[in-house]
Amino acid sequence: MTRAERIAEICAAHAALEGPLLPILHTVQAEFGCVDAEAEQVIAHELNFSRAEVHGVVSFYHDFLPEADPRPFIELCRAEACQARGVEALVAPAEAAAGDRVKLKAVYCLGLCSVGPAARVGETLHARLDASTLVKLVESA
Amino acid sequence: MTSVRISDDALALACGADAVAAAFAAAGCTVERVSSWGMHWLEPLVEIGGMGFGPATPEDVATILSGRSAKAIGRIAEHPFIARQQRLTFARAGKTRPLSPEDYTASGGWAALERARSMAPTQVVAEVTRSGLRGRGGAGFPAGIKWQTVLSAAGSRKYVVCNADEGDSGTFADRMLMEGDPFQLIEGMAIAAHAVGAAQGYIYLRSEYPHAIRKLNAAIALAEAQIAPFRIEVRVGAGAYVCGEETSLLNSIEGKRGEVRAKPPLPALEGLFGCPTVVNNVLTLAAIPHILSEGGASRYDNLGIDRSRGTMPIQLAGNIRHGGLFETAFGITLNELVYEIGGGTASGRPVKAAQVGGPLGAYIHPRQFDQPFDYEAFAQADGLIGHGGVVVFDDTANMGALARFAFQFCAAESCGKCTPCRIGSVRGVELIDRIRGSAPVADPVTALPQMHNARKSAPSRAEDLTLLEDLCETMQYGSLCALGGFTPYPVRSALKHWPEDFA
Numbered sequence: 168m169t170r171a172e173r174i175a176e177i178c179a180a181h182a183a184l185e186g187p188l189l190p191i192l193h194t195v196q197a198e199f200g201c202v203d204a205e206a207e208q209v210i211a212h213e214l215n216f217s218r219a220e221v222h223g224v225v226s227f228y229h230d231f232l233p234e235a236d237p238r239p240f241i242e243l244c245r246a247e248a249c250q251a252r253g254v255e256a257l258v259a260p261a262e263a264a265a266g267d268r269v270k271l272k273a274v275y276c277l278g279l280c281s282v283g284p285a286a287r288v289g290e291t292l293h294a295r296l297d298a299s300t301l302v303k304l305v306e307s308a
Numbered sequence: 309m310t311s312v313r314i315s316d317d318a319l320a321l322a323c324g325a326d327a328v329a330a331a332f333a334a335a336g337c338t339v340e341r342v343s344s345w346g347m348h349w350l351e352p353l354v355e356i357g358g359m360g361f362g363p364a365t366p367e368d369v370a371t372i373l374s375g376r377s378a379k380a381i382g383r384i385a386e387h388p389f390i391a392r393q394q395r396l397t398f399a400r401a402g403k404t405r406p407l408s409p410e411d412y413t414a415s416g417g418w419a420a421l422e423r424a425r426s427m428a429p430t431q432v433v434a435e436v437t438r439s440g441l442r443g444r445g446g447a448g449f450p451a452g453i454k455w456q457t458v459l460s461a462a463g464s465r466k467y468v469v470c471n472a473d474e475g476d477s478g479t480f481a482d483r484m485l486m487e488g489d490p491f492q493l494i495e496g497m498a499i500a501a502h503a504v505g506a507a508q509g510y511i512y513l514r515s516e517y518p519h520a521i522r523k524l525n526a527a528i529a530l531a532e533a534q535i536a537p538f539r540i541e542v543r544v545g546a547g548a549y550v551c552g553e554e555t556s557l558l559n560s561i562e563g564k565r566g567e568v569r570a571k572p573p574l575p576a577l578e579g580l581f582g583c584p585t586v587v588n589n590v591l592t593l594a595a596i597p598h599i600l601s602e603g604g605a606s607r608y609d610n611l612g613i614d615r616s617r618g619t620m621p622i623q624l625a626g627n628i629r630h631g632g633l634f635e636t637a638f639g640i641t642l643n644e645l646v647y648e649i650g651g652g653t654a655s656g657r658p659v660k661a662a663q664v665g666g667p668l669g670a671y672i673h674p675r676q677f678d679q680p681f682d683y684e685a686f687a688q689a690d691g692l693i694g695h696g697g698v699v700v701f702d703d704t705a706n707m708g709a710l711a712r713f714a715f716q717f718c719a720a721e722s723c724g725k726c727t728p729c730r731i732g733s734v735r736g737v738e739l740i741d742r743i744r745g746s747a748p749v750a751d752p753v754t755a756l757p758q759m760h761n762a763r764k765s766a767p768s769r770a771e772d773l774t775l776l777e778d779l780c781e782t783m784q785y786g787s788l789c790a791l792g793g794f795t796p797y798p799v800r801s802a803l804k805h806w807p808e809d810f811a
Contacts, residue, residue, distance in 0.1 A: 184541075185508075185581065188563030193515075193544060227565040227723075229547030230515055246477030247663055247710070248699045251626035252654070275549060275667075275717065277516055278480040279319050280699065281348040281624060281631025290518045292322035 200235035248280035343488025345402030346633030440617025445589030461584035476666025478697030490527035496593035626699035665694025668794035729792025
């Protein structure tokens with residue numbers, strides 16, 4: 168099956184939903200690591216939208232990436248509560264450890280505001296981080 | 309065999325609860341995974357026969373089982389942090405297995421739905437109105453009036469939408485409720501559906517909460533028969549903070565850009581797919597089963613002060629020694645919350661400020677900590693209680709930097725629909741940089757040849773501060789929603805109380 172056929176199949180599987188676009192985009196993002204121009208075109212065709220409509224939605228949300236990033240991801244919370252617990256001091260050492268190999272992404276709130284600084288790797292959460300535990304996390308990613 | 313209870317809440321997992329649970333299982337104990345008590349500084353908290361031990365590590369297992377552990381905190385239910393609370397919405401916290409229908413029914417679950425379904429919709433709405441319950445998402449709009457509007461609205465198709473897009477920093481009560489007691493939220497939604505005549509419900513949940521997504525989906529599948537013919541579907545957000553605003557949330561469910569809609573029309577009249585829609589926060593809907601239980605509405609109304617009735621699950625977060633979930637009647641002061649209950653800062657340094665109500669809430673100076681937790685009292689003091697998050701900062705915090713962050717966050721998360729928010733937030737960052745810079749700098753735009761009427765000298769600090777005040781006023785009164793409208797709160801309060809941080 169080609170990629171376009173698979174995306175059309177994903178669209179068909181969500182056809183019964185009211186307002187199916189976001190669930191479709193999540194599935195495509197999870198399967199291909201991005202929602203790129205080709206995917207947008209297929210989705211627009213399947214849902215009878217214009218490509219501009221689909222691109223407008225894709226580009227609005229932070230979760231959908233225009234191209235796949237093969238690097239491991241670490242999401243570090245940098246919202247106020249984690250700032251109050253000193254996350255900003257950890258950013259420089261974490262970035263140094265990450266280099267170009269690991270993608271260190273800022274997120275705004277993981278809901279672990281009483282035990283920050285907090286980070287997420289996939290579905291695994293980490294709390295009470297300090298510089299050394301965060302650097303270790305980056306190195307093992 | 310010893311029975312051990314450990315939470316499987318995302319926060320407990322982040323603190324290493326799985327490893328502790330595995331170590332107890334390896335030591336031959338029966339491990340039961342329950343919801344979290346909400347004493348986060350003690351997570352992973354281990355409960356054996358009502359006695360608590362925490363924060364536990366796998367290495368502590370042997371000493372805990374031998375009864376000689378230094379991490380013993382005594383009887384959990386009698387711990388001052390728990391004993392001082394009035395838990396209604398979080399009555400089951402720490403006590404039940406989140407996905408056990410037996411535990412839920414045994415602790416009084418589904419009785420309120422059964423009672424509500426034996427009543428006429430108007431009676432259900434009347435009880436909600438009488439309880440004095442106001443929207444817990446932040447705006448504090450009376451829930452009963454909203455429900456009445458949807459009930460009276462014409463339309464064969466109506467919706468109940470639960471706003472679970474808990475994006476505010478310093479808040480985690482929605483997450484704890486969804487992970488710890490998902491059936492209560494489902495029951496609350498089913499009661500709302502009966503009250504307004506809706507057949508379909510949606511829970512809009514942020515993608516940053518994968519554990520809550522999984523638990524809710526599992527709970528909905530288990531409760532399908534109980535709530536039928538009402539159906540609930542979880543819709544996952546995609547990382548946009550502004551989608552916590554109710555109209556942009558509705559657009560997002562519809563599969564559109566999460567742009568804010570102008571009101572009117574109110575969502576209660578023209579909401580999801582243009583149909584009358586109840587949009588309530590997780591905590592609002594989760595309070596409903598208690599209110600609809602026999603005599604619950606008047607019990608609820610008897611708690612609280614003035615027009616803020618009932619209880620508020622307050623979240624103590626940031627640099628605080630005893631952080632966690634503290635549900636209590638309205639009227640408690642920040643002094644009690646931050647110092648007596650929270651134990652001051654985690655770092656041991658003096659408290660500098662507390663931000664109440666998320667990123668859009670005001671920074672409150674310790675000398676104002678005597679004001680009561682109440683919607684109107686906070687509004688009068690140019691603040692908001694929002695979703696009940698309290699983030700504490702010690703004296704190392706720079707309030708000028710935090711004010712800049714408020715604008716920066718607004719710029720990053722603005723949906724772009726209205727000008728005050730989209731452009732004002734960017735201008736705000738530039739302005740604060742200029743105010744905090746050591747030397748005055750001229751705006752590069754004014755140096756352009758087209759701007760020949762603009763003056764060439766750099767504005768003075770006083771002029772910049774006036775401009776900042778103007779900008780805040782424009783954003784506050786000119787923005788379509790709370791994102792642009794409330795960003796001035798943290799900025800103005802920081803500038804008012806800590807002008808030295810803007811030097």
